[in-house]
Amino acid sequence: MKQKVLVVLTTFVVLLMAVGCSTSASNEDTVEDERAVSVSVDYIKKSNIEKTQTVTGQAKPTKEVNVIPKLPGKVSKVYVSLGEEVKEGQTLFTIDDKEIKLQLAQAEAAVNVAKTNVKRSEGGALELQMTQLESAFKSAEINLNDAQKLYDDIKILYENGMSSKQDLDRTKTGYELAKEQFETAKTALELTGSRINKENTETALAQLKQAEAAYNLAKTQLENTIVTSPADGYISALNVNEGEITSGAIAAATVVDISTVIVEVNIVENIVNKVKVDDEYPVYIESVQKEPFLGKVINISPNVDPMTQSYKTRIKVENKDKSIKGGMSAKVEIAVEAKENIMAVPIESVVSEGGKSFVFVIEGDRAFKKEVSTGISNEELIEINGDIKENDQIVVKGQNFLSDNSKVIVTAND
Numbered sequence: 001m002k003q004k005v006l007v008v009l010t011t012f013v014v015l016l017m018a019v020g021c022s023t024s025a026s027n028e029d030t031v032e033d034e035r036a037v038s039v040s041v042d043y044i045k046k047s048n049i050e051k052t053q054t055v056t057g058q059a060k061p062t063k064e065v066n067v068i069p070k071l072p073g074k075v076s077k078v079y080v081s082l083g084e085e086v087k088e089g090q091t092l093f094t095i096d097d098k099e100i101k102l103q104l105a106q107a108e109a110a111v112n113v114a115k116t117n118v119k120r121s122e123g124g125a126l127e128l129q130m131t132q133l134e135s136a137f138k139s140a141e142i143n144l145n146d147a148q149k150l151y152d153d154i155k156i157l158y159e160n161g162m163s164s165k166q167d168l169d170r171t172k173t174g175y176e177l178a179k180e181q182f183e184t185a186k187t188a189l190e191l192t193g194s195r196i197n198k199e200n201t202e203t204a205l206a207q208l209k210q211a212e213a214a215y216n217l218a219k220t221q222l223e224n225t226i227v228t229s230p231a232d233g234y235i236s237a238l239n240v241n242e243g244e245i246t247s248g249a250i251a252a253a254t255v256v257d258i259s260t261v262i263v264e265v266n267i268v269e270n271i272v273n274k275v276k277v278d279d280e281y282p283v284y285i286e287s288v289q290k291e292p293f294l295g296k297v298i299n300i301s302p303n304v305d306p307m308t309q310s311y312k313t314r315i316k317v318e319n320k321d322k323s324i325k326g327g328m329s330a331k332v333e334i335a336v337e338a339k340e341n342i343m344a345v346p347i348e349s350v351v352s353e354g355g356k357s358f359v360f361v362i363e364g365d366r367a368f369k370k371e372v373s374t375g376i377s378n379e380e381l382i383e384i385n386g387d388i389k390e391n392d393q394i395v396v397k398g399q400n401f402l403s404d405n406s407k408v409i410v411t412a413n414d
Contacts, residue, residue, distance in 0.1 A: 039398035040412040041362055043391050047344035049376050049383060051337040057265035059285065059317070059328045061258050065231050066251035071095055071224040072154060072167040075240050080253075082238045086229040092253055093240055097225040099146055103178070104222055106139045107215035110181050114208035117188060118201070133189045140178070140185035147171075147178035157247075164249040174221070177214045184210055233257040236326070256326060261319050263295060263330045266310035271336050275300060275313060283317050284331040288324055293317045295332060337376055343388065344381040349396040350374060359384065360402050362393040362410065369404035 073095040080092050113136045154171040157163035184207045237254035246252050263283055267275060275297060282292035295315040305312055315332060317324065350372070351358045357374050360367040375383030388394075395402065402408070 034407055036365065036407040036409040037367075037398055037401050038411045039360075039362075039367065039395045039402070039408045041393050041410050042346055042349065042396045042413065043393055044343055044345055044384070044388055046341050046390055047381055048340045049338065049342065049344055049378055049381050050335050051376050051378055052333040053271055053336050055265040055267060055332050055334060057263045057315075057330050057332065059261040059263050059324050059326060059330050061233070061236075061256035061326050062260045062262055062316075063231055063233065063257035064236070065233075065255045067092060067227060067230065067253040067255060068248050068251055069095065069224070069227050069246050070248075071100075071170065071221055072163065072247045073225070073245065075242050075244050075246050078238075078240055078242055080235050080238070082235055084235050086233065086235060086255060088229055088231050090229045092227050092229055092235075094227065095225040095246065097222055099150070100218065100222045100225055102146070103143055103174075104215070104218040106143045107181065107211065107218045109136055109139055110184060110211040111208070111215050113188060114184070114204065114211040117191075117204040118208055120204075133185070137182075137185040137189050140182040144175075144178045144182040147175040151175040157245075162249070163247045166248040174217075177217055180210055181214050227252065229255050231255055231257060232259075234322075258319055258322055258324065258326065261317050261324050261326070262298075263315045263317055263332060265313050265315065265330075265332050266305065266308045267300075267313050267334065268310050269304065271334060272300065272311045272313075274336050275334060281315065281335070282333050283315065284333070285324055285328055286331075287328055292333075293324075339376050339383065342375070342383045343385060343390065344383050345394055346396050347377055347380060347382045349394050349399065350382055350384065351399055357384075359388065360395040360399050360406075361388060362395065362408065365407055365409070367395055367399075367402050367404075367406045367408045369402070 076094045076096045078093040080086060080090075086092070113132060116132070151171045151174070154163050154168055158165065158168045187203075188207065233255040234257075235253055236256045237251065239250060240246050240252045277297050277299060279297045281295050281297070283295035284292050295317045297313060298316045299314050301312040304310065317330075345359060349359055351360075357372050358369050359372055361370050370387050372384040372386035372388060375385070377383065395408070397412070398408075
């Protein structure tokens with residue numbers, strides 16, 4: 001009887017131990033299921049969000065002027081070099097002026113002769129000084145021959161595509177004036193010994209006007225042998241060398257003003273009406289500096305560009321240290337939407353599931369999944385609304401490992 005009781009008791013103890021072990025194992029599994037997830041958190045804050053769209057373009061000089069000589073000829077001296085800063089009126093290069101100076105001297109002599117003729121014709125029946133007239137005639141003949149040669153040379157260059165029509169016209173004008181001077185001197189010589197009546201006086205006055213016109217033209221041509229800068233700026237192109245023949249066929253030099261630059265961008269139609277003249281935007285030229293320059297809109301094309309289907313917009317940027325060069329790439333951030341004092345969170349804290357948006361809000365040691373609606377956003381922040389409030393603590397890292405009511409350990413505050 002005692003042995004039976006002992007067996008029953010032993011069996012009961014074994015069963016109790018088995019139940020205890022099973023319960024202990026079950027509790028250990030539950031603890032493992034409740035293991036906390038490490039997360040980083042931030043707070044819901046009232047913020048201002050500006051949504052921008054980046055457009056690209058190129059920096060260009062505010063002013064770009066081509067320098068074209070008014071007179072063809074051989075370059076005698078170049079005073080500037082590529083990239084050099086110049087001032088308006090500064091001499092860039094000169095053209096050989098020997099022939100022009102000779103023409104000017106001859107024209108001046110012809111004027112003096114014509115003035116003498118007028119005085120003598122007005123005095124009535126005065127003889128002309130033969131030696132003076134012969135000297136003037138010979139000078140005019142030399143001038144005519146020189147002008148004829150220059151015209152023939154330029155004509156050959158023009159026919160071979162090496163000179164411009166403008167150069168040909170100028171040398172032709174010079175030849176015709178030299179011919180007029182020659183005819184004037186010849187006429188004056190032929191009048192020697194004749195008595196000058198009223199008609200001769202009128203003729204002498206007309207000859208004086210012709211001589212003065214030829215003199216003024218020669219004087220202007222002499223001034224044109226000195227080629228100067230049309231504006232303040234920098235030499236961006238220089239196409240002349242000493243000893244070479246320059247003409248109006250191509251620009252001898254180009255002067256650019258880069259004290260301010262123009263960034264040209266193309267803006268699409270869905271945002272062009274958000275941009276106004278005098279609006280200011282950050283302009284990034286990364287080849288110069290990381291920080292943005294401040295740009296101001298100066299004009300917007302009223303017509304769409306059929307090639308790009310966008311509107312050309314010009315933005316002025318100050319370039320005081322001349323670090324921005326023509327052709328540099330630029331990016332402009334155009335503000336297309338803005339909101340102030342709104343509930344916003346870091347954009348990475350919002351989780352999307354099934355077409356809905358959620359954030360995980362920390363309460364104690366747990367994270368609760370809350371549906372939110374989203375609004376305006378930029379690269380960092382996004383607007384949210386829902387069952388949340390300012391200063392709620394939200395998960396910004398580790399949220400992809402959470403479910404509603406997950407246990408968490410906050411390891412960092414962003």
